[in-house]
Amino acid sequence: MNNEVTVRDESKRFIKFIIQEMKPRGKWLTPFNIISIPIILLGLVILYFRFVYGLGSVTNLSQEFPWGFWIGFDVVTGVAFAGGAYVITFVVYIMRVDKYHSIVRVTVLNGLLAYMFYAGALVLDLGRPWHIINPIIGNSFGLSSVLFLVAWHFLIYMTAEFVEFSPVIAEWLNWKKTEKFVKSLTLGAVILGISLSTLHQSGLGALFLMAKPKIHPLWYSEFIPILFFVSSIYAGLSMIIFEGTISHRVFKDLIDPKSHHSFDDIMLGLGKGAAITMFVYYFFKALIFIHGQHWTLITDGWGLWYLTEVIGFVLIPGFMYAFGVRNRSLSIIRIAAILSLIGIMLNRLNTSIIAYNWNAVVHYIPSWQEFVVTLMVIFAEIWVFRWIVTRMPVFKSSH
Amino acid sequence: MDRRDFLKTTAAVGATALTGKKLFAKEPLKPEEFVGVLVDTTRCIGCRECEMACGEAHDLLVPDVQNDNALEQVRTTSDEQWMVINRFETDKGDVFVKKQCMHCMQPACAAACPTEAMKKTKEGPVIWRGDKCMGCRFCMVSCPFDIPKFEYDEWNPKIEKCTLCFDRLQDGERPACVEACPTDALIFGTRTKLIEDARKRIYNNPDDYVHHIYGEHEAGGTGYLYLSAVPFEQIGFRTDLGTTPYPEYTKEFLYSVPLVLFGLPALLFGFSHLTDKETDDSE
Numbered sequence: 001m002n003n004e005v006t007v008r009d010e011s012k013r014f015i016k017f018i019i020q021e022m023k024p025r026g027k028w029l030t031p032f033n034i035i036s037i038p039i040i041l042l043g044l045v046i047l048y049f050r051f052v053y054g055l056g057s058v059t060n061l062s063q064e065f066p067w068g069f070w071i072g073f074d075v076v077t078g079v080a081f082a083g084g085a086y087v088i089t090f091v092v093y094i095m096r097v098d099k100y101h102s103i104v105r106v107t108v109l110n111g112l113l114a115y116m117f118y119a120g121a122l123v124l125d126l127g128r129p130w131h132i133i134n135p136i137i138g139n140s141f142g143l144s145s146v147l148f149l150v151a152w153h154f155l156i157y158m159t160a161e162f163v164e165f166s167p168v169i170a171e172w173l174n175w176k177k178t179e180k181f182v183k184s185l186t187l188g189a190v191i192l193g194i195s196l197s198t199l200h201q202s203g204l205g206a207l208f209l210m211a212k213p214k215i216h217p218l219w220y221s222e223f224i225p226i227l228f229f230v231s232s233i234y235a236g237l238s239m240i241i242f243e244g245t246i247s248h249r250v251f252k253d254l255i256d257p258k259s260h261h262s263f264d265d266i267m268l269g270l271g272k273g274a275a276i277t278m279f280v281y282y283f284f285k286a287l288i289f290i291h292g293q294h295w296t297l298i299t300d301g302w303g304l305w306y307l308t309e310v311i312g313f314v315l316i317p318g319f320m321y322a323f324g325v326r327n328r329s330l331s332i333i334r335i336a337a338i339l340s341l342i343g344i345m346l347n348r349l350n351t352s353i354i355a356y357n358w359n360a361v362v363h364y365i366p367s368w369q370e371f372v373v374t375l376m377v378i379f380a381e382i383w384v385f386r387w388i389v390t391r392m393p394v395f396k397s398s399h
Numbered sequence: 400m401d402r403r404d405f406l407k408t409t410a411a412v413g414a415t416a417l418t419g420k421k422l423f424a425k426e427p428l429k430p431e432e433f434v435g436v437l438v439d440t441t442r443c444i445g446c447r448e449c450e451m452a453c454g455e456a457h458d459l460l461v462p463d464v465q466n467d468n469a470l471e472q473v474r475t476t477s478d479e480q481w482m483v484i485n486r487f488e489t490d491k492g493d494v495f496v497k498k499q500c501m502h503c504m505q506p507a508c509a510a511a512c513p514t515e516a517m518k519k520t521k522e523g524p525v526i527w528r529g530d531k532c533m534g535c536r537f538c539m540v541s542c543p544f545d546i547p548k549f550e551y552d553e554w555n556p557k558i559e560k561c562t563l564c565f566d567r568l569q570d571g572e573r574p575a576c577v578e579a580c581p582t583d584a585l586i587f588g589t590r591t592k593l594i595e596d597a598r599k600r601i602y603n604n605p606d607d608y609v610h611h612i613y614g615e616h617e618a619g620g621t622g623y624l625y626l627s628a629v630p631f632e633q634i635g636f637r638t639d640l641g642t643t644p645y646p647e648y649t650k651e652f653l654y655s656v657p658l659v660l661f662g663l664p665a666l667l668f669g670f671s672h673l674t675d676k677e678t679d680d681s682e
């Protein structure tokens with residue numbers, strides 16, 4: 001009897017706590033809200049049309065361009081940007097470099113949300129989304145399909161990320177025992193997460209291997225999976241720098257004062273990692289270029305576009321990172337991060353959309369509705385992110 | 400028609416009906432016995448009877464071939480038409496070419512499909528199954544011949560492409576287009592036999608054909624095979640697709656998956672153990 005009463009009390013307190021936490025906090029009329037709310041609402045209207053009248057009613061997709069901005073940007077680029085989580089967990093839990101401990105939580109949270117929203121955007125693009133259950137419950141396993149593999153990895157990876165993040169939730173709810181338990185799972189989840197990331201980051205590239213006759217030869221290579229994997233490392237690192245810079249300003253008061261002074265050090269370390277991987281990536285690119293004897297291809301507009309991507313947005317930011325680290329200049333590192341992110345975006349969009357069916361008579365250009373829905377996905381993610389970091393101990397070190 | 404001719408025709412019709420049945424006998428056919436169609440473009444007169452028959456057989460668009468002037472431009476298949484006839488002007492005059500799914504021996508579309516909705520049947524036709532498809536359109540991205548088409552204006556869209564009349568075949572009939580062709584430009588049979596037949600035609604009339612059977616090796620070999628009097632690139636064929644079956648391009652990646660999935664965690668675990676010791680020592 002007594003037990004039951006305490007359980008009931010507990011659950012009452014729990015519900016009250018959750019309701020309390022659900023309430024919005026802070027000012028409503030911030031610039032971010034003023035921009036994001038109408039866009040999210042408009043996005044929902046567009047999605048209504050999309051599900052009632054078909055994909056053609058809001059997108060510019062066509063028979064020649066079956067995959068557009070939602071796949072090319074939201075999924076393919078978004079997942080590369082979310083690569084930071086597996087890189088940082090590798091450094092902290094496997095290499096045990098303590099310096100980065102303070103950013104593990106926020107990076108994992110970013111990764112988890114990015115997968116939920118950006119990889120989740122895949123569902124918006126499916127013509128018959130209710131059949132997504134087929135490859136999941138296993139009544140039709142397309143085992144030879146790269147997409148099957150990638151989708152499954154997304155799902156398992158999200159679970160692993162959730163496990164990695166769950167100590168924060170337990171701490172927020174003040175569930176001491178659970179916290180201890182889920183903490184003991186972290187290393188396992190981290191190892192699983194890194195292995196899965198290696199595979200699905202490269203798997204996103206492998207999606208395009210069979211599109212060989214359609215992708216411009218400057219962007220097609222049998223090594224796309226490796227290129228996608230290596231570039232996801234610096235994409236993730238650059239994203240942490242970019243997001244970290246913004247969070248550091250916006251959520252100043254939430255950040256552990258202890259971690260403040262090491263912030264610069266962390267950024268410099270990340271910049272160094274990014275510089276190294278970018279040079280490795282550039283080296284691969286150059287090897288493929290020389291080996292494939294692509295000299296004759298760079299004389300036209302496509303060649304120029306290719307050089308813009310590889311030199312302007314890989315080699316140059318690579319040098320900027322190196323320079324910034326050497327001179328301990330955070331502002332140069334920040335610019336390098338932005339350039340690198342643009343480079344990743346260009347590369348992913350080139351592979352999936354721009355240089356795809358490059359000689360088509362009518363080329364695909366996304367419709368405004370496709371942009372709005374993408375913005376909606378991004379804003380929705382930021383909303384959830386903001387809600388979580390203002391309530392849970394995300395910016396605290398995980399020690 | 401005199402009696403002998405009549406008998407001959409009856410015998411021919413009977414024989415095709417019989418072979419049609421035999422091709423779909425109970426025992427599974429061996430891969431080399433995949434069925435297919437041989438298209439002899441030198442015989443096609445561009446009447447588009449096949450186009451109409453296809454539309455009727457599958458409840459798709461039945462074109463008004465007298466008045467629609469469709470031959471004026473080169474068309475491709477669509478979500479309303481599984482096959483089209485195109486006209487190409489060449490130095491040997493107008494050439495008419497049928498375009499539809501090639502029914503690849505190792506189809507990229509089926510390898511790409513995460514739900515096995517696209518499927519290479521053991522008889523040879525590549526079919527699409529609506530109860531499985533989730534509409535990801537990866538088949539469209541992967542098909543080297545750009546064949547699967549998607550209904551963008553439906554809330555419940557289908558992938559549309561030629562099935563080689565799989566249903567008709569199971570009833571012992573020939574594909575609707577083959578049945579409709581008045582000039583025998585289309586011949587249905589096992590692929591092995593069709594290749595033999597095609598070779599024979601080239602051998603017997605070496606001046607009438609380019610010495611190549613399109614589809615024998617292209618993209619690893621296809622169920623549809625073509626003969627032509629002019630080089631294939633002049634009549635709308637891609638000749639740069641290579642002879643590697645398209646699923647091969649992803650094989651290496653797929654093979655490496657279990658390797659990474661089992662090897663890497665062990666490695667990482669060992670590694671984390673090592674670094675752990677080090678920190679323990681230093682502390």
Ligand code: SF4
Binds near residue numbers: 502503509
């Ligand atoms: S032609 Fe395209 S759709 Fe047809 S079997 Fe080959 S890959 Fe599949």
Ligand code: SF4
Binds near residue numbers: 513532534537
């Ligand atoms: S659209 Fe349908 S048939 Fe095509 S790959 Fe996706 S699930 Fe398979």
